[in-house]
Amino acid sequence: xxxxxxLNSKEIHIILHRLACQLIEKHHDFxxxxxxxxxxxxxxxxxxxxxxxxxxxxxxxVKLGQLDITFYRDDxxxxxxxxxxxxxxxxxxVEDKNVVFIDxxxxxxxxxxxxxxxxxxxxxxxxxxxxxxxxxxxxxxLPIQPDYRGRQVDVINEEKVTVNxxxxxxxxxxxxxxx
Amino acid sequence: xxxxxxxxxxxxKHINKADxxxxxxxxxxxxxxxxxxxxxxxxxxxxxxxxLFFENSTRTKLSxxxxxxxxxxxxxxxxxxxxxxxxxxxxxxxxxxxLSMKVDIIVMRHPNVxxxxxxxxxxxxKIVNAGDGTHEHPTQAxxxxxxxxxxxxxxxxxxxxxxGDILHSRVALSNIYALKLQGAExxxxxxxxxxxxxxxxxxxxxxxxxxxxxxxxDVANVLRVQSERMDINYFPxxxxxxxxxxxxxxxxxxxxxxxxxxxxxxxxxxxxxxxxVADADQSIILNxxxxxxxxxxxxxxxxxxxxxxx
Numbered sequence: 001x002x003x004x005x006x007l008n009s010k011e012i013h014i015i016l017h018r019l020a021c022q023l024i025e026k027h028h029d030f031x032x033x034x035x036x037x038x039x040x041x042x043x044x045x046x047x048x049x050x051x052x053x054x055x056x057x058x059x060x061x062v063k064l065g066q067l068d069i070t071f072y073r074d075d076x077x078x079x080x081x082x083x084x085x086x087x088x089x090x091x092x093x094v095e096d097k098n099v100v101f102i103d104x105x106x107x108x109x110x111x112x113x114x115x116x117x118x119x120x121x122x123x124x125x126x127x128x129x130x131x132x133x134x135x136x137x138x139x140x141x142l143p144i145q146p147d148y149r150g151r152q153v154d155v156i157n158e159e160k161v162t163v164n165x166x167x168x169x170x171x172x173x174x175x176x177x178x179x
Numbered sequence: 180x181x182x183x184x185x186x187x188x189x190x191x192k193h194i195n196k197a198d199x200x201x202x203x204x205x206x207x208x209x210x211x212x213x214x215x216x217x218x219x220x221x222x223x224x225x226x227x228x229x230x231l232f233f234e235n236s237t238r239t240k241l242s243x244x245x246x247x248x249x250x251x252x253x254x255x256x257x258x259x260x261x262x263x264x265x266x267x268x269x270x271x272x273x274x275x276x277x278l279s280m281k282v283d284i285i286v287m288r289h290p291n292v293x294x295x296x297x298x299x300x301x302x303x304x305k306i307v308n309a310g311d312g313t314h315e316h317p318t319q320a321x322x323x324x325x326x327x328x329x330x331x332x333x334x335x336x337x338x339x340x341x342x343g344d345i346l347h348s349r350v351a352l353s354n355i356y357a358l359k360l361q362g363a364e365x366x367x368x369x370x371x372x373x374x375x376x377x378x379x380x381x382x383x384x385x386x387x388x389x390x391x392x393x394x395x396x397d398v399a400n401v402l403r404v405q406s407e408r409m410d411i412n413y414f415p416x417x418x419x420x421x422x423x424x425x426x427x428x429x430x431x432x433x434x435x436x437x438x439x440x441x442x443x444x445x446x447x448x449x450x451x452x453x454x455x456v457a458d459a460d461q462s463i464i465l466n467x468x469x470x471x472x473x474x475x476x477x478x479x480x481x482x483x484x485x486x487x488x489x
Binding site: 071123 | 181205216219220221222250483484488
């Protein structure tokens with residue numbers, strides 16, 4: 001198993017600020033915007049972006065939710081290991097809001113497909129955008145593309161991209177792991 | 180650990196503490212789901228469930244049916260009163276006929292002890308016991324413990340008294356197994372004639388004075404007097420039962436502490452419990468009903484994970 005660093009903490013820092021600025025460009029004061037972190041790993045990226053928006057750009061009223069997609073996945077009973085659910089926490093109605101899904105890695109697009117179904121339980125958003133830190137090119141199973149991307153990478157299917165966060169894993173870094 | 184250790188839910192006797200924890204953890208998620216504006220998830224789209232009720236039921240049947248529909252399973256219902264059971268069909272024949280229609284999970288209530296156990300050995304489907312005679316009613320025990328956990332933080336170390344007709348109660352037996360597994364202390368209280376002879380071998384104590392029992396406990400789970408299962412008179416009169424073992428507001432107020440009142444339903448108001456107690460703020464009877472749907476969703480979801488795809 002070999003492990004290659006794709007992004008170090010400084011690069012991630014720069015990318016996060018760029019993504020935050022791109023969000024501001026589109027969503028201005030975020031008054032009608034809801035950021036939704038996709039469980040389990042998208043919530044760290046969402047929390048970081050909200051922290052940057054608050055601290056560096058003085059936008060304090062960002063609505064942030066966490067969406068678990070376990071019960072909406074299309075591989076129930078099709079995998080060896082059972083699926084384990086996480087917490088969904090959305091304490092606002094997404095009806096007519098501009099929703100931004102936030103996830104760490106976009107691979108097959110199936111998680112986002114599930115999230116598109118799951119979010120309907122909370123109302124009908126005005127529109128939905130997708131923000132990812134890592135966009136794995138040429139690996140999509142579904143016609144889903146990100147609106148905001150941190151870094152686009154070409155990796156072969158046997159390789160896995162993992163995003164580590166300081167608050168969870170001790171250090172900010174993105175690795176390509178060859179199994 | 181995210182899979183049940185069993186293939187069927189036949190009784191609490193067959194499962195372990197880790198299974199109970201898993202069901203509760205899963206139920207937490209489903210409780211959040213059933214409180215959303217849209218209370219449904221598509222997980223079990225390709226699962227078909229048959230609810231076989233060979234005995235009358237309102238709450239349990241509705242609760243299971245709702246749980247199944249909230250998970251998007253296809254549901255077929257069957258009541259013995261309007262079926263070919265009346266014409267002499269055996270249980271296995273009935274079940275196999277239903278299975279030929281490609282059913283993955285059977286939820287069954289039956290007046291005979293061990294009917295679900297028997298069925299699980301003879302048909303190829305996951306079986307959920309929704310009550311077999313005077314034996315077990317596992318989902319009721321799970322939702323009772325879940326409601327205690329929700330109200331008091333945990334079940335471990337809590338003192339629970341089960342009051343009433345212990346002899347004929349599947350709710351009592353399943354509850355005793357579940358509470359003991361989770362480390363609660365259990366007492367039973369009721370007329371001597373309605374307490375099974377060897378109940379102490381399950382690790383529970385018997386108390387014949389209702390006031391002492393209530394003073395001891397944190398939670399009182401009050402059972403219905405099951406007149407329909409009584410072949411002889413176990414106590415002189417309903418009036419006497421109500422006087423000796425009925426719980427009223429005066430009795431509760433005299434305790435000097437606020438205990439939690441539970442009841443699996445249906446309530447005989449004025450017999451085992453008075454109306455003012457049933458509707459008091461310390462009664463969690465309606466929370467039990469709400470939690471019932473979440474618990475049954477969790478049980479069915481976890482068993483459905485083990486259904487093999489063809």
